[in-house]
Amino acid sequence: MSKVEIQPLIANRYSPVAFSDKEVDNEKLMSLFEAAGKAASSYNDQPWRYIYAKKSEEGFKKIASLLSDSNQLWAPNAAILVMAVARKTLTRNEKPNRNSFHDLGLSVANLTYQANHLGLFLHQMGGFDYKKAQEIFAIPDNYEAHSVIAIGYPGDVNSLEGVVYTKATKPSVRKGVNEIAFHGEWKEETNH
């Protein structure tokens, strides 16, 4: 581990499975999207789009209905569900944008740390029916639904049961710096 401190928002980020019932103030929610919009992107094309809904809203039920069975067990307890969508072609010429998912990821990272700054946490999910999402939200073909994000204030892990409790309490193991950063040359994986 480095002797240099990692920025606390980064060091303390995690994906919660337990969410509190506390609602998210609209101004705060909008600040997450404002932060998301400040990410860097190829040609400044800003290919990120977000469909969001609060727990009491119809859109929330629509997004939740798309989740995989294992995500259905906990994600609908979040205050907000967001679908992250990428524009797959560049606005300037409609040619494929090979950076669109990369840039969406940068934007979601911004959204994450703005949320964490406000005491809110995110849990991203690839486990949802993205083809059906395309259909029920009438998302055009040059855009692709990439992930669903559960957002809310963290809840009490001890209120969880069974596989959801196990998931929430499982340690999140990280690769070492030497496994991801190679000094001047490619290094084969050695751990399997």
Ligand SMILES: Cc1cc2nc3c(=O)[nH]c(=O)nc-3n(C[C@H](O)[C@H](O)[C@H](O)COP(=O)(O)O)c2cc1C
């Ligand atoms: C694009 C993406 C898709 C993910 N899909 C799921 C998912 O479908 N279900 C789930 O429970 N977690 C999902 N995760 C969360 C990861 O499992 C989690 O980030 C990882 O285990 C590291 O844990 P941490 O975020 O708490 O550090 C996803 C994360 C990302 C970035």
